[in-house]
Amino acid sequence: MRGPHEPVEQVCARCKSKGTTIMNVFAAFQTRLEAVLLLLKEQGRLPASVEPSRAVIEPPRDPSHGDMAINAAMVFAKEAGMKPRDLAALIVAELEKDSSIVACEIAGPGFINIRLAPSVFDDALRALIADPQHFGRGAPRKGKVNVEYVSANPTGPMHVGHGRGAVFGDALASLLAFAGHDVTREYYINDAGAQVDVLARSVFLRYREALGEDIGAIPDGFYPGDYLKPVGVALVKHYATQLVDMPESEWLPRVRRYAIDAMMTMIREDLAKLRVEHSVFFSEASLREPLDAVKTTISALRAKGLVYDGRLPPPKGQVDAEWEDREQALFRSTEFGDDVDRPLVKSDGSYTYFASDIAYHASKYQRGFTTLIDVWGADHGGYVKRMAAAVNAVSDGKAVLDVKLCQLVKLMRNGEPVKMSKRSGDFVTLAEVVDEVGADAVRFMMLFRKNDAPLEFDLAKVIEQSKDNAVFYVQYAHARCFSIFRQAAQAFDGRRFTPSELLAADFDKLSDPDERRLIQFIAEYPRVIDAAAQAHEPHRLAFYLYDLASAFHALWNRGKDKGQAPLRFINQDDATLTVARLALVYSLMSVLASALAILGVSAPDEMR
RNA sequence: GGCCUCGUAGCUCAGUUGGAUAGAGCAGCAGCCUUCUAAGCUGCGGGUCACUGGUUCGAAUCCAGUCGAGGUCGCCA
Numbered sequence: 001m002r003g004p005h006e007p008v009e010q011v012c013a014r015c016k017s018k019g020t021t022i023m024n025v026f027a028a029f030q031t032r033l034e035a036v037l038l039l040l041k042e043q044g045r046l047p048a049s050v051e052p053s054r055a056v057i058e059p060p061r062d063p064s065h066g067d068m069a070i071n072a073a074m075v076f077a078k079e080a081g082m083k084p085r086d087l088a089a090l091i092v093a094e095l096e097k098d099s100s101i102v103a104c105e106i107a108g109p110g111f112i113n114i115r116l117a118p119s120v121f122d123d124a125l126r127a128l129i130a131d132p133q134h135f136g137r138g139a140p141r142k143g144k145v146n147v148e149y150v151s152a153n154p155t156g157p158m159h160v161g162h163g164r165g166a167v168f169g170d171a172l173a174s175l176l177a178f179a180g181h182d183v184t185r186e187y188y189i190n191d192a193g194a195q196v197d198v199l200a201r202s203v204f205l206r207y208r209e210a211l212g213e214d215i216g217a218i219p220d221g222f223y224p225g226d227y228l229k230p231v232g233v234a235l236v237k238h239y240a241t242q243l244v245d246m247p248e249s250e251w252l253p254r255v256r257r258y259a260i261d262a263m264m265t266m267i268r269e270d271l272a273k274l275r276v277e278h279s280v281f282f283s284e285a286s287l288r289e290p291l292d293a294v295k296t297t298i299s300a301l302r303a304k305g306l307v308y309d310g311r312l313p314p315p316k317g318q319v320d321a322e323w324e325d326r327e328q329a330l331f332r333s334t335e336f337g338d339d340v341d342r343p344l345v346k347s348d349g350s351y352t353y354f355a356s357d358i359a360y361h362a363s364k365y366q367r368g369f370t371t372l373i374d375v376w377g378a379d380h381g382g383y384v385k386r387m388a389a390a391v392n393a394v395s396d397g398k399a400v401l402d403v404k405l406c407q408l409v410k411l412m413r414n415g416e417p418v419k420m421s422k423r424s425g426d427f428v429t430l431a432e433v434v435d436e437v438g439a440d441a442v443r444f445m446m447l448f449r450k451n452d453a454p455l456e457f458d459l460a461k462v463i464e465q466s467k468d469n470a471v472f473y474v475q476y477a478h479a480r481c482f483s484i485f486r487q488a489a490q491a492f493d494g495r496r497f498t499p500s501e502l503l504a505a506d507f508d509k510l511s512d513p514d515e516r517r518l519i520q521f522i523a524e525y526p527r528v529i530d531a532a533a534q535a536h537e538p539h540r541l542a543f544y545l546y547d548l549a550s551a552f553h554a555l556w557n558r559g560k561d562k563g564q565a566p567l568r569f570i571n572q573d574d575a576t577l578t579v580a581r582l583a584l585v586y587s588l589m590s591v592l593a594s595a596l597a598i599l600g601v602s603a604p605d606e607m608r
Numbered sequence: 609g610g611c612c613u614c615g616u617a618g619c620u621c622a623g624u625u626g627g628a629u630a631g632a633g634c635a636g637c638a639g640c641c642u643u644c645u646a647a648g649c650u651g652c653g654g655g656u657c658a659c660u661g662g663u664u665c666g667a668a669u670c671c672a673g674u675c676g677a678g679g680u681c682g683c684c685a
Contacts, residue, residue, distance in 0.1 A: 058624065061631090071627060074665060084665065108628045109665060153685065190685060315681050316609050328682080339611060339681095346683040353685050381612040382680040405613065408678090449621075452613060454678080456620070465647050468634065472647090480645070487644050524624095531624060543622060547632085557649060560641085570644050606645085 023127045023135055024526035025120055029068060030057045036094040037072065045090060050076050059524060063517065066103070066113035067120075073110040084110030118516070122507040124523040125587050129503050132590035136526040138180030138533070145181045146364050147173040149375035150271065150278070151188040154263035155199045157227055158270050161377060163430040164455065165406045167446045167600070169375040170276040171538040172404070174598045179533030184369070185278045188360060191260050192284040193353060199223060199263070200256035204243070206232025207255070211241060231262045273434045274442060275600045287359045294351050297359040297394065298329065298344055306332045306393050312340065331358070336389035354386065361387065361401070362394040372401045373536060378452070381405050402536055406451050412458040437463050440601045444471040447542040447599050465607070470546055475604055477549035478596070480556065481589035482605040488570050488582055502583040509580035512567065514555050519584065521551055525591050538599065545595050552588055 034052035041048060055072035073088035080087055085106055092104045092112055103115035128135040149169020152162045170185070177183045190196070202223040209215045210232040218224040235243070235258060243251040264281070271277070287293040301307040310330050314323045330341040331354070344355040364372055372391060376383070384403045391401040411418040411428060418428060434442055441462040448470055449455045465472050489495060510519065525544070532540040559568035569581040593603040 056624095056627090058627090061624090061628070065628075069627085074627080077665070111628065151685095193685060195685065312682060323682080326683095330682095343682050348683070350683090352683075357685095378613065379679060380685085383685095384612070405679095407613080453621075454614090467648080470633085476645090476647090483645055491644080528624080535625070539622090540624080543632095544624095546622095550632085554649095556644085560643060560649075568644050607647090608645085 023124060024530070025116075025124050025523050026057060026059070026068070026527045027530070029114075029116075032098060033057050033070060033072065033091075033095075036091060037076075039094060040090065046076065047079050047081075050079055059520070060113065065107065065111075066105070066115045067520065068114050068116065070112040070114065071110075073106075073112060077110065088112050118507070121516075121519050121523045125507065125519060125583065126503055128522070128587050128590060129499055129583060132594070135590065136529045136594060137178055138526075138530060140182070141180045143182070143371055144369045145176055145183045145371040145373065146186055146367075146369035147176070147183060147373045147375070148186045148188055148364075149173075150267075150276070151190070152267060153190050153195055154260045154267065155195055155223060156225055156263065158267055158430040160409045160411055160428065160430055160433055160457065161406075163274060163433070163442060164409050164446045164451075165375045165377060166271060166274060166276040166430075167443050168404065168406055168451050168538065169373075170274075171443070171447055171541075171599050172373065172375070172536060174600065175529070175533050175538050175541065176536075178598050179529055181371075181533070184280060186280040186282055186364075187278040189260070189264065189281055189283045189285075190353075192288060192356065196256055196260055197252065199259050200252050203228050203231050203235065203259040204251065204255050207235040207239075207243065208232075210236045211244070227266070228259075231259055234258075234262065270429075270431045270434075273431060274439050282360065282363070284356055284360065287356055287363070293363065294355050294359040297362045298355060301331065301358075301393060304393070306335065307344065308332065310341065312343065331386070331390065331393075333386045333389035336392045338385040338389045342386045354383075354390075357387065358390040358394060361391050365391070365395040365399045370395075370399045372399055374401065374403045376403055376405055378405045378407045404451055404536060407454040409446070410454065410456045412456055412460075414460045415458065418459070433457075433459070440475070441471050443599060444474070444542065444601050447539055448546070450537070450539050470542075471601070472607075473553075474545045474549045474592070474596070475601070476607055477552050478589060478592045478603045479605060479607045480552070481585050481592070484569050484585050485582065488578060491570050491572050492575065492578070497579065497582050497586075499586070501579060502586050505580040505583040506576055507580060507583070509577045510584060514551075514558065515581075515584065518551050518555055518588065521548055522584075522587050522591050525595070541595050542599060545592065545599075548588070548592065548595075 033055060037046065037050065037052035037055060040046040041050060041052075055070065055075050057068050057070050060066060060069040070091070072091055073084040077084040077087050082090075088106045088110045092106060095101055095104050095112070095114065100117045100120050101114050102117050105113050107113050147169055149172075150158075150162060150166045152158050158166070173183050173185045198221065202218070205215050205218065205222060206228045209229070235255065238258070239254070243254065298307055307329055309327050311325060311327055312330065314325070324347070326347065328347075329344045331344055333342050334340065342354055343352055344358075346352055361372065374387070384405075387403065388401045391399055411433070437459055442457075445457055445462050446455065461469060462471060463469075467473055485497065488497060510516065528540060528544045532538060532544075555567075556569070569578070569585060571578050571581075596603045
C-alpha cells in the first residue's frame, strides 16, 4: 500500500534548475505563444499595448478541434484594429514555423486550433516516467503562505463539519506546497475567551463528581458532554482533593489549563485519525501574555488613525432590548470596504474576539507570511470583510487574506438523515464517522465537492465497492494498474518491466485514439495542479482524478469486448507493444498516486 | 432591513477564472456480458443555466435589479 504521506510538501530541489516547462506542455506552448505575440509587437504588427499573457492556450472542449486552442486573435482584435480571423492568420503564420506544431487551423469566430506532433505528449510521459515524484510540481515561488484551518474551540470533540474544514485546509496546504509554495499549516487555539472558563467550570463539576459527590443534572450554561468525565477523573489523579477548598479564582486557571490541554490532545487525536496535520498551534492566550500583543496592535492602528473612540448605530431589522448606546474603541474597517466600523473592546473592558484576531493576523504578517488563507465554517461568512480589512490595515496592504468558507455537512445513511441531537451533548462526532468508514472515504468525499456547496455525506454509500462510489472508483483504478503489472510479469516469465525499460518504450505503438486521449489527459496534470492551486480549490484535483480514472476504466473495458483483444494492455505475442502500454499504465499510476497523496487518500495496490 | 454564500437535467453535482453544439454520476429506457481483477459494459432520451436588463466579437461565468434557499447582523468564538 502506498501511504498518503509521501513527501508532497518538500519542494523538489531539481525544480530550481529544471523548471516546469518540459513537463507542463500547456505552459510550454503558452510561452511559445507569448513569444510569437511579442515578436509581432516588435515588428509593429501588433500595437505595443497588447499584453501577451492575456491570451490563453487550453485544451479544447471538443477533441475534434485538435490538441490545443488559442483565443489570442479574439482577445486582441480590437486593440489591433483587425478582424479576429485576419489576426489569427498572422499568428498562425508564425506558429507554423514551430516544428512541433503539425497543423493550425482557424475556426469559428477566430479560434486557432493547433495539432501537435505526438512526440510532444510522449515526451511529457517520458519526463513523468523518469521522475514520477517530480511530475506536476511547480517551481519554488516567492512569498510564504499560511493556511489556517480547523481552529475548533478546545471545548469538546470535533463534529463532522469541523472535519470538512480540516480536510479541505489540509489538502489545500498540500496542493499549494506541491505547486511550489512555501506553506505553513496552522491551528489557532481559542484558549483565551469566556468559553474556556465555561469549560473549566464544567470540568470542575466532573472533578467533584469523580471525587464521589452527586452533582445532579448538568446546569444550563455548562458543557454537558460525557467526554469531560475522564478529564475530571484525571484531575483527581493529579490534584487529589487539593482543589475542592480553593476559591474559584485559584482553581479556575489550573483547571482551565488542564482542560484545554486535554481537549487539544483529544482534537489532535481526532485529526490524526483523519491524517490532518498542522505544524503550528498558535495560542490566543499567548497574544496576551507575557506581552499584550493585542494592545500593541490596537495602539499601532490608533496611531495610523484606523482606531478611534466612537458610537455605533444599533443593528437594523431586529429589536434588541439589550442594546445600549455607548462610546467604544472602533476599528475603521469601512476604510477598507466593510459596512460598519467594528468594536474592539466589550462593555466589561475586555477585548472582543475580533481584537484578538487582528493581533493574531498581524502576527502572521510579522512572521513573514504575505498570503493568508483562513478556512472557516460558512456561519462565519459575515466576518470576512472585517478580517480582510484588518489584514490590509496591519500589513499596509502587503498581505492578502483569502477566506475559504466551508458549507455544512449533512450526514446521511442510505439516503436518510442521521439524527444529531446537540442538546444532550451527544452528537455524532468526527471520530465516530472516521472509525466507521475510514479516513480515505471521509477525505475524498469531502474534497469531491466545492467547498462552498453544501455536502451530503452518506455513511452507507461511501464504503460501497461499486462504480457509484467515487472513492472506490478512483482507488480501484490505481489498484488495477498494479494488477496489470502483476499479470504482465506472469505473462512474460517474471519480467520486471523496470522504469528504465519503460522509458525506452516505443510510444508510436500507442496509436489508438483512446490511448492518445489518455496520454494527453495525463499530460494535463501539471496544468490542473497549477489551476487548482491558483484558485485555492483542491476539489478540482478530486474531479480530475475521477475523470482520469474514468478514461482509464473505459479503455480497459474496451479490451474486454470480443474481437478487441488487441486492445488489451498485455499482448503476449508482442513485447514491444506491451512495454509501450505498460509505460502508459505506469504513467497513469504515478499521476493517480501523486494526486491521491496530495488529497491525503491512500493509493492501494489491490482491493480484494 | 443590511451584508455573505448560493440557484445548472427528475435527483446529487461539475463546468478549465469570458470561449465554439453547457457536461458527468444516479434514476429512466434499450441492448450486451461470465472477465488482462470480480464488485458489470455500451448506447439513448432528458436543459428557458431562477428571472429581467446591461457590458462585448462571445456570458452559466462579469455588473445592476427582481424572485427563491441558507447563513449572519456590538458586549459568542
